[in-house]
Amino acid sequence: xxxxxxxxSYAGVTVRAVRHYHAKGLLPEPGRDQSGYRRYDAAAVVExxxxxxxxxxxxxxxxxxxxxxxxxxxxAAAVDEVDRRLRAEIRDRQRHRTRIARLAxxxxxVLPPVAVAxxxxxxxxxxxxxxxxxxxxxxIMIAAQVPEQLPAMMAIKHRQIEDPTLxxxxxxxxxxxxxxxxxxxLPALAxxxxxxxxxxxxxxxxDDDAAGQPVSDDLVALLDEAFVExxxxxxxxxxxxxxxxxxxxxxxRRTCPEPAGAALGRAQxxxxx
Amino acid sequence: xxxxxxxxSYAGVTVRAVRHYHAKGLLPEPGRDQSGYRRYDAAAVVExxxxxxxxxxxxxxxxxxxxxxxxxxxxAAAVDEVDRRLRAEIRDRQRHRTRIARLAxxxxxVLPPVAVAxxxxxxxxxxxxxxxxxxxxxxIMIAAQVPEQLPAMMAIKHRQIEDPTLxxxxxxxxxxxxxxxxxxxLPALAxxxxxxxxxxxxxxxxDDDAAGQPVSDDLVALLDEAFVExxxxxxxxxxxxxxxxxxxxxxxRRTCPEPAGAALGRAQxxxxx
DNA sequence: GCTTGACCTTGACGCAGGGTCAGGGCTGCA
DNA sequence: TGCAGCCCTGACCCTGCGTCAAGGTCAAGC
Numbered sequence: 001x002x003x004x005x006x007x008x009s010y011a012g013v014t015v016r017a018v019r020h021y022h023a024k025g026l027l028p029e030p031g032r033d034q035s036g037y038r039r040y041d042a043a044a045v046v047e048x049x050x051x052x053x054x055x056x057x058x059x060x061x062x063x064x065x066x067x068x069x070x071x072x073x074x075x076a077a078a079v080d081e082v083d084r085r086l087r088a089e090i091r092d093r094q095r096h097r098t099r100i101a102r103l104a105x106x107x108x109x110v111l112p113p114v115a116v117a118x119x120x121x122x123x124x125x126x127x128x129x130x131x132x133x134x135x136x137x138x139x140i141m142i143a144a145q146v147p148e149q150l151p152a153m154m155a156i157k158h159r160q161i162e163d164p165t166l167x168x169x170x171x172x173x174x175x176x177x178x179x180x181x182x183x184x185x186l187p188a189l190a191x192x193x194x195x196x197x198x199x200x201x202x203x204x205x206x207d208d209d210a211a212g213q214p215v216s217d218d219l220v221a222l223l224d225e226a227f228v229e230x231x232x233x234x235x236x237x238x239x240x241x242x243x244x245x246x247x248x249x250x251x252x253r254r255t256c257p258e259p260a261g262a263a264l265g266r267a268q269x270x271x272x273x
Numbered sequence: 274x275x276x277x278x279x280x281x282s283y284a285g286v287t288v289r290a291v292r293h294y295h296a297k298g299l300l301p302e303p304g305r306d307q308s309g310y311r312r313y314d315a316a317a318v319v320e321x322x323x324x325x326x327x328x329x330x331x332x333x334x335x336x337x338x339x340x341x342x343x344x345x346x347x348x349a350a351a352v353d354e355v356d357r358r359l360r361a362e363i364r365d366r367q368r369h370r371t372r373i374a375r376l377a378x379x380x381x382x383v384l385p386p387v388a389v390a391x392x393x394x395x396x397x398x399x400x401x402x403x404x405x406x407x408x409x410x411x412x413i414m415i416a417a418q419v420p421e422q423l424p425a426m427m428a429i430k431h432r433q434i435e436d437p438t439l440x441x442x443x444x445x446x447x448x449x450x451x452x453x454x455x456x457x458x459l460p461a462l463a464x465x466x467x468x469x470x471x472x473x474x475x476x477x478x479x480d481d482d483a484a485g486q487p488v489s490d491d492l493v494a495l496l497d498e499a500f501v502e503x504x505x506x507x508x509x510x511x512x513x514x515x516x517x518x519x520x521x522x523x524x525x526r527r528t529c530p531e532p533a534g535a536a537l538g539r540a541q542x543x544x545x546x
Numbered sequence: 547g548c549t550t551g552a553c554c555t556t557g558a559c560g561c562a563g564g565g566t567c568a569g570g571g572c573t574g575c576a
Numbered sequence: 577t578g579c580a581g582c583c584c585t586g587a588c589c590c591t592g593c594g595t596c597a598a599g600g601t602c603a604a605g606c
Contacts, residue, residue, distance in 0.1 A: 001498070002495065003553075003554075004553095004554075005553070005554085006491075010414065010417065010418065010492075010495070011417060012417060014593080014594085015554095016592095016593060016594065016595085017592080017593065019555095019556095019593095020592065020593055024592090035554080035555090035600075035601055035602085036554080036555060036600085036601090037553090037554055037555080037601080038554085038555090041498065041499065041502060042410060042411075042414065042495050042496065042498060042499035042502070043410065043499070043502075045413075045414050045417075045495070046383075046410045046413050046414065049383050049413055049414070049417050050383055053383050054376075055592090056369075056372065057369050057372035057373040057376055058365075058366065058369030058370075058372070058373060059373070060591075060592095061591075061592070062591090075376075076377060079373050079376055079377040080377070082373055083370060083373055083374070083377075086366045086369050086370050086373070087370070089362075089366050090363055090366045090367065090370075092331075093331065093359045093362050093363045093366070094363065096329070096330050096331030096359050097331075097356060097359050097360070097363075099326075099329065099330035099331070100330040100331065100332070100352050100355055100356055100359070101356070103327075103330060103348075103352055104349060104352040104353070104356075137315060137316065137319045138315075140318075140319045140322055141283065141315060141318050141319065141322075144283065144284065144285060144318075144322050145283065218279075219283075222275065222283075222315050222318070223315065225274070225314065225315060226314065226315035226316070229314060229315070276582075276583075277582095277583075277584095278582070278583085287564080287565090288583090289563090289564055289565065289566090290563075290564065292564095292585095293562095293563065293564055297563095308571075308572055308573085308583080308584090309571085309572090309583080309584060309585095310572080310582090310583055310584075311583085311584090328563090333561095333562070333563095334562070334563075335561095335562090
């Protein structure tokens with residue numbers, strides 16, 4: 001008769017595994033000797049080797065229990081299912097590998113390359129880091145929410161940022177980020193923002209109209225909130241804009257219905273955070 | 274401000290996962306509103322998306338926590354380690370696939386093909402199922418213990434089983450399996466076993482001597498025990514053999530030292546279970 | 547007889563990554 | 577005011593064991 005460790009060593013598994021198989025009902029509990037030790041016979045070795053063989057083939061223990069007493073048909077079906085699972089797990093791992101390879105290559109992954117390029121370009125052009133960060137975070141959220149519309153939106157942003165007038169406006173917004181609510185430069189800034197938006201609405205490009213309503217109202221509200229959190233003067237700026245007939249920021253709109261309603265989408269695409 | 278389910282939906286994870294990340298210290302606990310609900314800002318969305326991105330790349334959560342604040346060098350090292358782990362897991366799965374493919378193809382796996390063929394041949398030759406089963410179980414244990422010596426041992430067994438005299442002896446052992454200890458046919462059987470063993474010792478083939486002492490004494494004892502368990506008449510048979518100067522069964526030996534000691538290994542190779 | 551070390555027992559916690567309940571509070575809408 | 581649908585904490589569940597705790601047993605050496 002064998003002790004548990006002898007049994008385990010014959011079958012090439014650990015003592016702990018044997019007790020685990022007892023607990024799971026895979027291997028019947030053997031009789032005990034007078035001191036309470038489990039005592040195994042050769043049949044237990046064979047059964048344990050069968051269990052180990054299945055387990056090493058990647059069969060979950062719950063399945064092993066069934067397969068030990070299964071007929072050929074169920075056995076084949078179960079094996080088939082296990083193989084499908086293994087293939088799926090291999091596919092998962094391979095996807096993971098390509099993802100971490102891209103991470104290792106320096107890609108941020110939370111942001112597609114086109115957006116990374118945009119953010120980098122902002123830094124090149126001398127935008128304050130604060131502004132760059134909130135812009136980056138906004139695009140992370142947009143990319144997570146509506147990834148398929150990101151390229152179109154990014155194209156517009158790239159064009160906007162290369163436009164000297166608009167770039168000047170952005171830079172000035174960035175510089176006024178930390179000003180107090182009563183800063184005397186704010187009304188003039190609001191005027192310039194409104195002037196830009198109205199010009200954009202007036203000459204609404206045909207090819208930009210495809211953008212439509214790319215992001216949900218919820219997300220727009222969230223982005224506006226993030227803007228307010230990072231820019232102390234934002235509430236005052238918003239009030240100044242409302243006095244000039246515009247409301248919101250990410251998706252800025254007229255407070256009163258506009259005659260040419262089709263231009264709204266174009267206005268949103270120009271959100272100058 | 275966002276509720277936990279809004280946050281989760283923006284980042285594309287479950288509410289439970291968000292709380293899990295809080296518990297693991299991956300995502301800082303946000304402030305609560307007056308009713309105790311967690312309230313998140315946009316920065317939390319971005320952080321959660323970063324966590325999800327790493328987690329989806331197969332990075333363990335413990336590593337994610339480090340990587341969120343890691344510099345480039347540690348990041349690269351960690352990524353490298355994760356990739357190694359993923360490769361190892363893929364290799365494991367692929368091994369598992371080949372193993373279950375072999376299982377599906379009908380191979381027993383607990384027994385190499387050469388042993389399966391031997392067991393099948395026993396059935397063809399009309400050996401009683403009881404005898405076949407204990408033989409099979411013995412070989413399972415031997416294959417698990419000393420797989421590299423199995424082919425040589427199997428070659429001997431194949432030759433033995435095709436020898437008409439020895440096959441007749443085996444068949445008679447099988448038929449007497451269930452006889453009582455006082456069965457009158459047992460002494461004659463013991464005589465034939467001894468006659469065979471002594472003949473085998475006398476003409477010890479040169480090419481068989483390589484087998485030497487293939488299995489450990491422990492395993493031999495276990496196999497003998499299994500034999501006794503399946504054959505009620507075994508104790509009586511053993512006593513009869515001892516009266517004739519032989520002890521044991523799997524590794525049968527002379528009770529008194531034999532003049533030509535070199536023949537012992539040959540005797541063992543002929544174990545006629 | 548005593549110690550020592552190796553073995554045995556049960557019970558419990560731990561791991562990743564959450565799923566799923568239970569039992570209750572809060573909110574918003576009709 | 578009632579109801580649906582959120583939210584909260586706490587706790588147990590899954591896999592396949594590893595590992596520790598606290599104690600009983602056994603064989604060997606002195």
